[in-house]
Amino acid sequence: MTRLSVNINKIATLRNSRGGDNPNVLKVALDCERFGAQGITVHPRPDERHIRYQDVYDLRELVTTEFNIEGNPSERKFIDLVLATQPDQVTLVPDALNAITSNAGWDTVKHRSELTELVQEFKKAAIRVSVFVDADEEMVEGAALCGADRVELYTEAYAEYYFENRQKAVLPFVKAAEKAREVGLGLNAGHDLSLDNLRFLKQSIPWMDEVSIGHALIADALYLGLENTIQMYLRELAL
Ligand SMILES: CC(=O)[C@@H](O)[C@H](O)COP(=O)(O)O
Numbered sequence: 001m002t003r004l005s006v007n008i009n010k011i012a013t014l015r016n017s018r019g020g021d022n023p024n025v026l027k028v029a030l031d032c033e034r035f036g037a038q039g040i041t042v043h044p045r046p047d048e049r050h051i052r053y054q055d056v057y058d059l060r061e062l063v064t065t066e067f068n069i070e071g072n073p074s075e076r077k078f079i080d081l082v083l084a085t086q087p088d089q090v091t092l093v094p095d096a097l098n099a100i101t102s103n104a105g106w107d108t109v110k111h112r113s114e115l116t117e118l119v120q121e122f123k124k125a126a127i128r129v130s131v132f133v134d135a136d137e138e139m140v141e142g143a144a145l146c147g148a149d150r151v152e153l154y155t156e157a158y159a160e161y162y163f164e165n166r167q168k169a170v171l172p173f174v175k176a177a178e179k180a181r182e183v184g185l186g187l188n189a190g191h192d193l194s195l196d197n198l199r200f201l202k203q204s205i206p207w208m209d210e211v212s213i214g215h216a217l218i219a220d221a222l223y224l225g226l227e228n229t230i231q232m233y234l235r236e237l238a239l
């Protein structure tokens with residue numbers, strides 16, 4: 001079974017645009033769970049342009065499905081937030097400060113000692129650790145050598161080339177996913193997944209543990225409604 005974790009960053013973006021509390025991210029998270037989402041993902045960034053650190057503390061009190069915090073552990077503030085809130089999973093993402101969104105996976109060879117230390121620290125606190133990587137077998141193997149529990153495949157390239165040639169677009173992801181299975185890593189995937197491209201990814205890599213989806217899902221909900229949208233994404237994963 002591949003679980004759907006809804007990334008609610010975009011809800012916080014909308015809220016922050018007016019400075020008030022509409023929409024309320026806690027209510028939306030609870031509604032996502034009520035509508036069938038099997039997890040909630042947040043990706044606080046140092047500038048708190050969407051999810052704020054306080055949101056993470058508040059969500060921790062209420063979320064009853066899998067809680068996944070993504071972010072760059074380069075700042076001690078992020079590490080301390082994760083250790084204080086004890087999510088089910090932390091996903092380490094090497095996002096640059098000035099990037100509009102995540103735009104690359106880790107070089108798990110170059111950053112091996114740093115990642116190994118971080119993984120140990122989180123695992124000591126009983127938090128599952130997933131490492132965000134490009135669809136590259138060497139990077140997947142590197143994540144295993146760092147002691148990670150899972151990798152999250154960065155699916156932007158798959159989404160970008162899906163309409164051009166989906167077989168070709170998915171191939172490196174299948175290879176990376178096979179490598180993850182071979183080295184005993186759990187498997188997540190995310191970034192730019194949508195109702196267009198999700199089913200084929202699931203059919204190609206049926207053993208994915210989890211997908212985290214935000215941008216397209218929240219955009220779809222404007223037209224289709226949140227409950228209906230979550231059900232539609234779940235159907236794409238139910239093979
Ligand atoms: C790691 C990843 O791919 C997502 O977390 C994505 O970066 C969403 O973050 P934004 O909502 O800031 O674009």
Ligand SMILES: NCC(=O)COP(=O)(O)O
Nearest residue numbers: 007190191192212214215
């Ligand atoms: N880890 C990926 C994620 O949480 C959501 O990415 P996107 O669907 O907003 O591109």
